[in-house]
Amino acid sequence: MSQINTISSLLLAAVATPFAITAIAQETPVATELKPLEVSATRQGIAVDELAHAVTVIDREQLDSQFQTSRNLGEVLAKTVPGMAPASQTLTNFNQSLRGRNLLVLIDGVPQNTNRNISRDLMNIDPANIERIEVLRGASAVYGSGAAGGVVNIITRSNDAPNSTxxxxxxxxxxxxxxxxxxxxxxxxxxGNDSYDYGVNLAWERQGAFFDADGDRIAPEPSQGDLSDTDSLSLAGKLRWFLNGSTLTLSANHFDAEQDTDYASDPAVASLPAGSVKARPISGLKLERQSRTRNSAINLSWIANQTLLGSLDTQLYYRDYHARFSPADGRTWSTWGVLGQNFQDTETMGARVGLSTELSEASLVRWGVDVSREKSEAPIATYDGNAFDNSGGLVFINTGDRTFMPPITQDTVGTFVQLEHGFSDRLRGELGARYEYASAEFDDFTTLGQGNGIEGGEISFDDFLFNTGLVFDVTRTSELYANFSQGFELPDVGLQLRYAPSDFDITSSQLKPIKTDNYEIGTRSDWGRTQTSVAVFYSRSDLGQPTIKDFAFVQPRAKERIYGIEATLDYLISENWLLGGLVTWLEGERYDDDDQRWEALNGYRIPPVQARTYAEYTPNNHWFHRLQINYSGSRDDAFEDQVGFGSREVESYTTVDYHTRYQINQHKVSVGVENLLNENYFTVYGQLLRNNNNTSHIPASGITLMATYQYQW
Known part of the structure; x- marks a missing residue:
């Protein structure tokens, strides 16, 4: 530990020395509320100050800074977006809810979510291919299915970005x-030129082993997968043609991340009391196919500012997706009965059309239609249990693939219309509706563990969603807004088919969509040197998420309510100093019909209090410095109510991140230190024990250095 303390002391001394904390530009969360910004996550560009929603925008400079102290996109969002749950430091965003509900992830408007939700939506693109991220916090009736918690719209790299290595x-x-x-x-x-432009991004990364604050190697996460010893390759390109007031864009993105490690999580720790010891790595893993995420997409879009019906924004897309998990020992589970490794393959084709039609100087109507077809299947590779046991959990001999989830085809059609009207120079309003229809079909199959013969069939869902909102300019520098919006979540058909009982009924209540009513009141202010925002929200639904207990469905789908508050503050002390931060508190409950009382939602749905504060110093045009403190509070509500899965007590922790960079002419050197004080802790995800034993009791990384050199040419 003496080596660690020495390194920490040296880094802290550098932070405290004025000569070491200079900066090149203001890279601040204050950009999340700047009025000149337009947000395309609303389907077409709308200025931030006209939105009746809370919104966060993270630009390229902020992303560059945050990625110096974060290993993936989930961590960046957790550190910059109010309402976002803390990241897991693994491959999954399973526990990363937005305002306690699922979020819809888009890349240039293309949905990344699949019906069989495997929670890797934030792992489908390399950071090098991101220009900015727009996060619309709260449900969106405009986007429909999957956006009950909000929308994360990832916009790919701009073609006019400087050439760089x-x-x-x-x-x-x-x-x-x-x-x-x-x-x-x-x-x-x-x-490019006046007629066209192009951009190509190539990125390769090799992530090594991760070590905790004690210097111990962190075991691989056996439930959802992790990022240690992972190679990733990203190739993306964009070609734009400028055609008489319109733009035609053809873009493609391929991202492939595959793990290749010699380590496994020692199954021996599972016999010890849950939470009593941390997961332990063991070497000698013999597994041919390890965790992998591959995402390939082609997107053709056309934007025309002037048509007979107004401005047009339309796109066609195709997406091919593959995900592979770590093997799981399900031999004692009645619904598995095998030592197996789960896969998922999904193909999606779709189209989106949006129009903005001016009715008068004060009125505008936005309307459009979305269609998609998704085909998914999930085979499972089975392995020899004796070889696994005799090797202490290291040797996996493939004994063939079997069906885990049958092939499912899902068709979705949605149409929306939204009227926006300026009642005066200070008061604006919106009123919208969306109709969504979805159908899913599958053939006869036999369940994996219990061998239940399930007859194929088809099920359909449809519903209307509504939204309305008002924005009032209290002063020239402050706005007050309020909105009501309904969210819509289609049932996870594939997950329920995996565990289908012998008397499975495709028309049962377990396959009803979740419709959410969301209410929000907020304010934004920009007083030049000070910017603030506050949002208070409440959401309710008559049907909650179906849950799994002991690898079987828990049938009740009770009413849910979630409520909370988010606040941000950014204060420019001088041209050199900027301070700010954010805080989020929320609570969620479900109604227990048996006990006739409200009980807490589990820790995967509802995170503890989250707070971030930062300081930046910018004395000249060459250096940049940022110090950020990240706090995650404690929560025992779910533990006290004993709600089952995800109900363990969560302890608080605080980490500090530091980033500095130096730029002169075309050269830029950046240094980032994550967990500067080498805090010894477990993330919220690691404390909740995803697979209910110590093999998922994963400690967080200790102090970690990231150094980057960039040449612009």
Missing amino acids: TLGLRSSLTKLDEDGLGYRAEQHLGG
């Missing part, structure tokens, strides 16, 4: 070991 190195500082080194390389090329 970037090299990066990451290392744990708690244990300086070759296995802990990570490497990264990026290349961006672009060009």
Whole structure:
């Protein structure tokens, strides 16, 4: 520990020295509320100050800064977006709700969610291919299914970004070991003229082992997968033609991340009391196919500012997706009965059309239609249980693939209309509706564990969603807004088919969609040097999420209510100093019909209090400095109510991140330190024990260094 303390002291001294904390530009969360911004996550560009919603926008400079102290997009969002649950530091965003509900992830408007929700939606794109991220917090009737908690719209890299070459190195500082080194390389090329432009992004990354605050190697997460010893490759391109007031864009994105590790999580710790010891890595893993995420998409869009019906925004897209998990020992589970490794393959084709038609100088109507077809299947690879047991959980001999989830085809059609009207220079309003129809069909199949013969069939859903909102300019620098919006979540048909009982009824209440009513009141202010925002929200639904207990469905789908408050503050002390932060508190409950009382939702749905504060210093045009403190509170509501899965007590923790960079001419050097004080802690996800034993009791990373060099040419 003496080596760790020495490194921490040196870094802290650098932070405290004025000569070491200079900056090149203001990279601040204040940009999340700047009025000139337009947000395309609302289907077409709307200025932030005209929105009756809370919204966060993270630009490219902020992303560059945050990725110096975060290993993936989930961590960046957790540190910058109010209402976002903390990240898991693994491959999954399973516990990363937005305002306690599921979020819809889009890349250039293309949905990344699948009906069989496997919670890897934030792992489908490399950071090098992101220009900015728009997060619409709260339900969106305009987008419909999947957006009950909000929308995360990822906009890919701009073609006019400077050509650049970037090299990066990451290392744990708690244990300086070759296995802990990570490497990264990026290349961006672009060009064009008045008729067209193009951009190409290539990125490769090798993530090494992760080490906790004690210098111990962190075991792989066996439930949802993790990022240690993972190679990723990203290739993306965009070609735009400018055609007489319209723009035609063809873009493609391919991202592939695959783990190749010699380590497994020791199954021996599962016999010890849950939470009493941390997960333990063991070497000698023999597994040919390890965790993987592959996402490929082609997107053709056309934007025309002037048509007979107004401005037009339309797109056609195709997406091919593959996800592979770590093997799980389900031999004692009646619904599995095997030592198996789950896969998912999904193909999606779709189209979106949006129009903005001016009715008068004060009135505008936005309307459009969305269609999609998704085909998914989930085979499972089975392995020899004796070889696994005799090797202590290290050797996996494939004994063939079987059906886990049958092929499912889901068709979805949605149409929406929204009227926006300016009642005066200070009061604006909106009123909208959406109709959504979805159908899913599958053939006869036999369940994996219990061998239940399930007859194929088809089920359909449809519903109307409504939204309304008002924005009032209290002063020239402050707005007050209020909105009501309904969210819509289609049932996870595939998950329920995996565990279908012998008397399975496709028309049962377990396959009813969840309709959510959301209410929000908020205010935004910009007084030049000070910017603030506050949002208070409440959401309710008559049907909650179906849950799994002991790998079987828990049948009741009770009423739910979630409520909370979010606040941000950014204060420019001088041209050199900027301070700010955010805080989120929320609570969620479900109604227990048996006990006739409200009980807490589990920790995967409702996070503890989250708070962030930062300080930036910018004395000249060459250096940049940022210090950020991240706090995650404690929560025992679910534990006290004993709600089952995800109900363990959660303890608080605080981490500190530090980032600095130096730029001169075309050269830029960045250094980031995550967990600067080497806090020894478990993330919320690690404390909740995803698979209910110590193999998922994953500690968080200790102090970690990231260094990057970029040349712009």
